[in-house]
Amino acid sequence: MATPPMLRAVGYFAHAYRRTWRASIMTTFVNPVLYLAAMGVGLGSFINKGGHTAALGHLSYLQFVAPALAATTAAMTAASESMFPVMGAIKWTRTYFGMLATPLRVGDVLAGHLLWIATRVATAVSAYLIVMAAFGTTPSIETLAVLPAGVLVGMAFAAPLAAFAASQDNEQAFPVVFRLGVIPLFLFSGVFFPVSQLPLALRVIAYATPLWHGVDLCRELTLGRLTAAGAAVHVSYLLVLAALGLFLAKRTFQARLRT
């Protein structure tokens, strides 16, 4: 049976990953250990002792912060895998052009790369879930649902950013996207403190950002508190963003690769 063209493209990325997987897997596991130790345990003991857990819904800080960090890692992994690597495959290694000289089409190349990014996101989120369990957050069946939720968060970031990356002549804008986009989202999307603690104006902005939807989705899932309405809002928001990104990426990839 013929291998679907997009999977043939994924094959390349998987093959190339073999070269760096050891270092990459290390970071994937070390990061959650560091964050959960520093934030969940270190900062957490301080907060828990201070009795400030009412705003957290009387959770331990570790329970509060861990699923949000899993959502964040999905967004971060997606962002870093969808800007420089896309530019590289167009400009530096010209990998996309090699693929397009074969039966693969632009859509296959794009879908294949996004599917590979989804795989990387899934690995990173899984690592978080494993480390969370090791830190003693109560495991539940619902927690496993963070994996697909995290992949959805990843796609909501990866698809629009891949579209953006393919529209750029060079990589100059990428660090700016990180500094002025991804990092503020990381700080103000309710990862470290409830968004309800923010002044109204900032709160409204936070509710409009993709990472807050991802954070709230993953957190409520692990705590078994997710309502049908909440799930519908979060999932639709992220799906729409991913779909819009895919639509735009198809266009910017076409414009860049089929001249």
Added chain:
Amino acid sequence: MPGEPLIYARGLTKTFGSLRAVDAVDFSVTRGEAFGFLGPNGAGKSSTMRMIAAVSPRSGGDLRVLGLDPDRDGPTIRGRLGVVPQEDNLDLELTVRENLYVYGRYFDIPRRELRARIERLLDFAQLSERADERVEPLSGGMKRRLTIARSLVNEPDLLLLDEPTTGLDPQARHALWDRLYRLKAEGVTLVLTTHYMDEAEQLCDRLVVMEGGRIAAEGSPRALIGRYCTREVVELRFGPGESERMAAKLTGLGGAGVSERIEVLPDRLLVYTDEGDAAVAAVEALRLEPVSVLVRRGTLEDVFLRLTGRHLVD
């Protein structure tokens, strides 16, 4: 269908904004032929190649590749083509063997079959000993041979080579030509672009000279030399600044039927003639005493320069 050309183009056009990179060109390539596009930079060779390779949509005209329409049947056509792009796009971090493997998988060649083909291709490209080394430190010639080996992984009906030997040293060029002869002998149809005239003369059965997006001339290397040049060319060097004055004295050669045409260059005079020795004798009879005299064959380079001019193209 037998007898149908592998590539058939009529009025083929490519525009980028207001630039007509390829301006209504007609050509066809038949099976087993080695066909060349010659032209200076910016003549439209690469744009034409990219349309044939079904990676760049045409702006106008008709194009059939392997009897199919590249706009509609791109994946099918590309599945039967081998492409050697102008810029290598090998993965420098992967090994030689891995480059062949990942590329072969794009064609969905079954793994076992692919591994067998890779061994043959490594041997063909004289890269067996370097098979498990990373590509990055390999020489330009090796990388080019690897790119050619890679383009053959799907056993293509038609091989497209865009400036295959640009930037290589003479040894590497000859090694590459040798591989291309072998492919030609095996019946592979070759289409190549080049701005090396010796390469075109060596490899091409038939070629077109492109200039400004149009085809300026078409034929076999021999026929083109016959049509646009003479059998021989006498190069005469005189002292600095004397070329013009000497040329005036040589005008009689044309009348005597010894020379078809005289071209004045800053440093020398070119006397186009079918009888080099007779022309030299005529020059000696005039007692002009040039600093040096060289009789050589008319070449494709003479044809090329005549058709596309001596001005620099950037």
